[in-house]
Amino acid sequence: NALTPPNFIKSIIEEDLRSGKVKEVVTRFPPEPNGYMHIGHVRAIFIDFALADEFGGRTNLRFDDTNPAKEDVEYVNSIKEDIKWLGFQWDNQYYASDYFDEMYNRAVLLINKGLAYVDDQSADEIRENRGTLTEPGKNSPYRDRSVEENLDLFTRMKNGEFKNGERVLRAKIDMASPNINLRDPVIYRISHTTHHNTGDKWCIYPMYTFAHPLEDAIEGVTHSLCSLEFEDQRPFYDWVVRECEMEAQPRQYEFGRLNVSTMVTSKRKLRKLVEENLVDGWDDPRMPTVSGMRRRGYTPEAIKSFIYETGISRSQGLIDIQTLEHFVREDLKLKAPRTMAVLRPLKVVITNYPEGESELLPAENNTENEEMGIRQIPFSREIYIEQDDFMEEPPSKYFRLFPGNEVRLKHAYFIKCHDFIKDENGEVVEIHCTYDPATKSGSDFNARKVKGTIHWVDASSAVPAEFRLYEPLLGEDEESEELAADETNDVSADEVDDFLKKVNKDSMEVVQGFVEPQLKDAQPQDKFQFFRHGYFNVDPKLSEPGKPVFGRIVSMKSSFKL
Numbered sequence: 001n002a003l004t005p006p007n008f009i010k011s012i013i014e015e016d017l018r019s020g021k022v023k024e025v026v027t028r029f030p031p032e033p034n035g036y037m038h039i040g041h042v043r044a045i046f047i048d049f050a051l052a053d054e055f056g057g058r059t060n061l062r063f064d065d066t067n068p069a070k071e072d073v074e075y076v077n078s079i080k081e082d083i084k085w086l087g088f089q090w091d092n093q094y095y096a097s098d099y100f101d102e103m104y105n106r107a108v109l110l111i112n113k114g115l116a117y118v119d120d121q122s123a124d125e126i127r128e129n130r131g132t133l134t135e136p137g138k139n140s141p142y143r144d145r146s147v148e149e150n151l152d153l154f155t156r157m158k159n160g161e162f163k164n165g166e167r168v169l170r171a172k173i174d175m176a177s178p179n180i181n182l183r184d185p186v187i188y189r190i191s192h193t194t195h196h197n198t199g200d201k202w203c204i205y206p207m208y209t210f211a212h213p214l215e216d217a218i219e220g221v222t223h224s225l226c227s228l229e230f231e232d233q234r235p236f237y238d239w240v241v242r243e244c245e246m247e248a249q250p251r252q253y254e255f256g257r258l259n260v261s262t263m264v265t266s267k268r269k270l271r272k273l274v275e276e277n278l279v280d281g282w283d284d285p286r287m288p289t290v291s292g293m294r295r296r297g298y299t300p301e302a303i304k305s306f307i308y309e310t311g312i313s314r315s316q317g318l319i320d321i322q323t324l325e326h327f328v329r330e331d332l333k334l335k336a337p338r339t340m341a342v343l344r345p346l347k348v349v350i351t352n353y354p355e356g357e358s359e360l361l362p363a364e365n366n367t368e369n370e371e372m373g374i375r376q377i378p379f380s381r382e383i384y385i386e387q388d389d390f391m392e393e394p395p396s397k398y399f400r401l402f403p404g405n406e407v408r409l410k411h412a413y414f415i416k417c418h419d420f421i422k423d424e425n426g427e428v429v430e431i432h433c434t435y436d437p438a439t440k441s442g443s444d445f446n447a448r449k450v451k452g453t454i455h456w457v458d459a460s461s462a463v464p465a466e467f468r469l470y471e472p473l474l475g476e477d478e479e480s481e482e483l484a485a486d487e488t489n490d491v492s493a494d495e496v497d498d499f500l501k502k503v504n505k506d507s508m509e510v511v512q513g514f515v516e517p518q519l520k521d522a523q524p525q526d527k528f529q530f531f532r533h534g535y536f537n538v539d540p541k542l543s544e545p546g547k548p549v550f551g552r553i554v555s556m557k558s559s560f561k562l
């Protein structure tokens with residue numbers, strides 16, 4: 001059983017191993033610890049880890065902490081937890097900042113080779129002089145500084161003699177290159193910021209595009225796999241490995257980003273949702289983060305099936321969220337016990353059932369998985385059904401309860417409505433029915449048929465429970481991101497504001513109902529299928545012993561509508 005589907009990177013690796021170009025596959029997953037991992041990262045994690053595993057290779061977890069301002073141990077810890085939860089194990093854990101000395105030395109090497117220079121232009125000037133797709137850039141007036149002057153200035157940059165932004169170190173390549181990334185990219189910048197790992201040792205920091213190929217080479221990464229927006233950076237990646245005279249020769253290969261409809265995959269937008277308290281943290285069950293999906297009740301198996309089946313290719317189309325939901329249902333189908341829960345209760349009195357008596361009715365825990373056994377459900381004179389399952393004046397084709405109509409109670413009896421009670425506001429608050437003992441479930445009764453089957457719980461023994469029903473945070477077509485692979489491939493502040501306006505503020509409904517008695521002891525992360533309502537997870541953050549809170553993972557396939 002292959003760990004990854006057929007894909008172009010696998011073919012490359014097979015060829016590299018066959019030809020002896022590489023002896024062992026080494027990959028890395030290089031997250032920036034500035035947020036929680038989301039569904040898009042899962043594709044990257046899957047590709048990096050599963051491909052290496054498939055060939056008995058190694059995967060490093062490398063925290064890309066070259067930007068001193070943003071990192072946080074909370075993020076480092078969540079990333080590690082998420083990778084483990086997904087079922088992957090890294091071989092070594094590194095920080096990009098572990099290599100700052102080496103990176104500095106390689107930059108000095110470039111200066112000595114006449115391949116890097118200190119530029120005094122401002123960031124704006126550098127941007128202006130970069131040119132466009134159709135126009136070449138303009139050489140910096142500082143481009144032809146001598147090696148000695150560059151060495152002196154770079155040393156002084158390092159020693160903290162200049163303010164932020166006063167000078168940068170640039171690779172000296174070609175200001176007329178058709179690839180804008182080769183127009184003398186900045187490789188070091190000044191930032192007087194304390195770094196979580198190196199403290200105040202440095203006030204200059206390497207740019208990501210310079211640092212990344214060096215990190216890969218230092219670690220002996222053979223296949224450096226990244227998302228497609230880095231494609232235009234590949235020539236610079238190769239330039240750095242070559243000109244910095246790195247011994248190892250890592251190669252970069254790009255795969256398509258994963259975009260899923262209704263799922264936001266920008267860390268900056270996700271962070272904003274958290275900061276603005278529009279969600280209950282990074283692990284809110286509506287969040288497309290790994291921790292959110294975990295709390296929602298998605299399983300690692302379901303998520304990995306989804307990643308596997310949607311393939312590893314260079315295409316980055318938008319994948320429908322229903323595809324992911326399909327794999328969640330597929331995984332839970334045989335695993336989750338099937339029970340009954342009433343989300344919006346309406347009391348039913350079975351008037352011909354003897355008062356004070358009760359009985360236990362056997363019910364299969366999973367009709368598709370006999371191994372899950374049978375439970376006994378209490379039944380007595382008073383039960384709860386869904387408010388939706390009764391109508392005083394039903395439209396045609398309504399086969400549930402209404403005056404004079406008979407329905408089947410799942411696992412129990414037929415009941416027929418003969419009366420109902422309204423409160424002073426005209427709301428129906430109680431239904432009166434009779435049951436027919438001859439129709440007991442499992443008795444092969446077939447003297448007459450009913451069209452509707454509804455679920456219920458026994459009023460005296462049912463356990464009160466809270467249910468949370470989720471809708472997507474975003475509408476269907478809101479999310480599809482084009483990112484550029486520069487230092488800040490983050491979206492702009494305007495975009496974030498715009499995004500906040502589109503967020504569905506009514507994406508969670510909280511209702512109070514009842515579950516079968518045995519669910520009182522449900523443990524955090526236990527999963528159930530509630531008949532007709534879908535799959536639910538016991539919320540690990542909100543549940544208390546004996547007081548479970550059930551969040552809907554996913555509804556049943558054909559959602560139950562009138």
Ligand code: ATP
Pocket residue numbers: 030031032033034039040041043044225226227256257258259265267488489490
């Ligand atoms: P940032 O804007 O903070 O850089 P990022 O989403 O790029 O956000 P990283 O931590 O840099 O986050 O990403 C780690 C890895 O995950 C990178 O190799 C990146 O290519 C990959 N990745 C990120 N988003 C996706 C996505 N939607 N699909 C596939 N891979 C992704």
Ligand code: MG
Pocket residue numbers: 032
């Ligand atoms: Mg990044």
Ligand code: MG
Pocket residue numbers: 489
């Ligand atoms: Mg990125």
